[in-house]
Amino acid sequence: xxxxxxxxxxxxxxxxxxxxxxxxxxxxxxxxxxxxxxxxxxxxxxxxxxxxxxxxxxxxxxxxxxxxxxxxxxxxxxxxxxxxxxxxxxxxxxxxxxxxxxxxxxxxxxxxxxxxxxxxxxxxxxxxxxxxxxxxxxxxxxxxxxxxxxxxxxxxxxxxxxxxxxxxxxxxxxxxxxxxxxxxxxxxxxxxxxxxxxxxxxxxxxxxxxxxxxxxxxxxxxxxxxxxxxxxxxxxxxxxxxxxxxxxxxxxxxxxxxxxxxxxxxxxxxxxxxxxxxxxxxxxxxxxxxxxxxxxxxxxxxxxxxxxxxxxxxxxxxxxxxxxxxxxxxxxxxxxxxxxxxxxxxxxxxxxxxxxxxxxxxxxxxxxxxxxxxxxxxxxxxxxxxxxxxxxxxxxxxxxxxxxxxxxxxxxxxxxxxxxxxxxxxxxxxxxxxxxxxxxxxxxxxxxxxxxxxxxxxxxxxxxxxxxxxxxxxxxxxxxxxxxx
Ligand SMILES: [Zn+2]
Numbered sequence: 001x002x003x004x005x006x007x008x009x010x011x012x013x014x015x016x017x018x019x020x021x022x023x024x025x026x027x028x029x030x031x032x033x034x035x036x037x038x039x040x041x042x043x044x045x046x047x048x049x050x051x052x053x054x055x056x057x058x059x060x061x062x063x064x065x066x067x068x069x070x071x072x073x074x075x076x077x078x079x080x081x082x083x084x085x086x087x088x089x090x091x092x093x094x095x096x097x098x099x100x101x102x103x104x105x106x107x108x109x110x111x112x113x114x115x116x117x118x119x120x121x122x123x124x125x126x127x128x129x130x131x132x133x134x135x136x137x138x139x140x141x142x143x144x145x146x147x148x149x150x151x152x153x154x155x156x157x158x159x160x161x162x163x164x165x166x167x168x169x170x171x172x173x174x175x176x177x178x179x180x181x182x183x184x185x186x187x188x189x190x191x192x193x194x195x196x197x198x199x200x201x202x203x204x205x206x207x208x209x210x211x212x213x214x215x216x217x218x219x220x221x222x223x224x225x226x227x228x229x230x231x232x233x234x235x236x237x238x239x240x241x242x243x244x245x246x247x248x249x250x251x252x253x254x255x256x257x258x259x260x261x262x263x264x265x266x267x268x269x270x271x272x273x274x275x276x277x278x279x280x281x282x283x284x285x286x287x288x289x290x291x292x293x294x295x296x297x298x299x300x301x302x303x304x305x306x307x308x309x310x311x312x313x314x315x316x317x318x319x320x321x322x323x324x325x326x327x328x329x330x331x332x333x334x335x336x337x338x339x340x341x342x343x344x345x346x347x348x349x350x351x352x353x354x355x356x357x358x359x360x361x362x363x364x365x366x367x368x369x370x371x372x373x374x375x376x377x378x379x380x381x382x383x384x385x386x387x388x389x390x391x392x393x394x395x396x397x398x399x400x401x402x403x404x405x406x407x408x409x410x411x412x413x414x415x416x417x418x419x420x421x422x423x424x425x426x427x428x429x430x431x432x433x434x435x436x437x438x439x440x441x442x443x444x445x446x447x448x449x450x451x452x453x454x455x456x457x458x459x460x461x462x463x464x465x466x467x468x469x470x471x472x473x474x475x476x477x478x479x480x481x482x483x484x485x
Contacts (some may be wrong), residue, residue: 005029007047009053010051014054019383023035054419056078057392060091062092062338063094063341063342064092065345072118076118079363081427081466085461088125092128094129094130096132108138109144132155142197144192155210157182158213159315161182173284186460203390203481211250238313238355239304239319247271254267254282269299271299275316276327279437293330295340297368298362338394367432372448416453427445431449455468
């Protein structure tokens with residue numbers, strides 16, 4: 001009998017924090033069983049030939065929005081298919097109560113099991129959830145969520161903090177289906193409880209709070225100004241409507257609050273120089289607090305001088321060329337530690353109307369390797385092992401998946417993306433395997449496409465064909481060091 005179920009033969013392994021090394025990988029069941037210079041093919045039931053290719057740890061797309069604009073199960077299937085086609089093997093998706101998503105409010109003790117039931121037969125990739133909390137009852141559930149629910153990362157949306165305050169519109173009030181404010185007072189209670197639970201679980205990982213940092217009070221005014229003085233370039237107008245300095249302001253508020261509550265924070269999707277500099281500043285000033293600075297694929301490859309129109313509307317907005325270069329420098333010097341898609345599958349129907357009425361967000365998970373390899377490795381000389389850190393090892397560490405995921409080590413899950421770093425293709429909808437009917441990157445020529453995606457030892461994508469089936473992906477309870485002892 002063969003020692004291995006699958007051997008990946010002759011590839012260049014891209015090992016996070018190490019470099020590139022030619023070696024074979026032996027897989028037994030769902031796990032990496034051996035990494036060696038040569039594993040004889042006679043010793044394995046199946047072989048994947050990776051010669052001339054680069055073998056990355058399966059990417060962990062740690063910012064995703066399954067079900068935001070489309071029926072939940074359909075969206076989970078179509079968009080995890082897109083992820084699988086791009087070498088993503090684990091999705092960490094944001095979920096919140098209120099309108100859109102499942103359109104309901106209630107305790108997560110009720111809603112999480114419903115969410116997991118809908119998820120169970122839907123995903124091609126492994127997955128987990130970050131949950132947004134909006135009530136005191138939710139805050140009271142954090143310890144349960146970590147211990148029983150397998151959810152160790154939470155979310156606060158700063159731009160909802162004006163909702164439910166005196167003078168806000170009844171529509172706005174209805175949006176989150178709550179009757180309490182979610183202002184900074186709410187955030188203070190939220191952070192204190194995350195901090196308390198983080199202490200309880202410190203042996204197992206970091207219980208952290210992801211924050212969308214945009215300041216709604218100032219946006220209310222800058223938005224009106226931008227509407228009144230259009231420049232004829234919708235992306236520039238939108239960036240002016242939500243300027244970088246209001247991200248900066250929000251990050252400083254969060255920094256002070258994190259310091260005073262001891263709450264680990266994930267600063268989401270930093271889009272500009274001002275945002276990154278503020279993130280860097282609070283990280284060094286409050287060095288006892290763990291801040292994670294996150295970047296997105298679209299802020300790294302799109303700029304407001306591109307003729308993309310309202311379809312590329314996203315929060316925070318697409319910025320100018322100088323901001324894009326600053327973000328790349330911050331990736332290079334290690335300030336930005338994770339790169340994500342913030343995938344929100346949207347259709348032209350959802351994006352209809354003008355810049356101001358069109359809904360924000362779009363998908364791009366399948367472009368993880370093409371963007372990082374084209375814009376990072378080929379154009380700017382970013383080493384390949386750094387790409388493995390940004391796309392797998394760092395998200396795994398910060399979101400409590402390590403070392404089950406994100407590690408190229410014996411005993412870790414056998415999740416891989418086998419990539420041809422020199423293959424150039426045009427971005428077409430067909431190449432992205434998504435239900436989205438447009439893509440801002442459509443027509444761009446990018447290098448570095450995935451040839452095989454392997455999830456826990458099973459090939460789920462092979463040379464343009466989807467092999468995986470919905471339901472093959474598992475819910476990964478986090479922290480994995482607590483739940484998979
Ligand atoms: Zn998002």
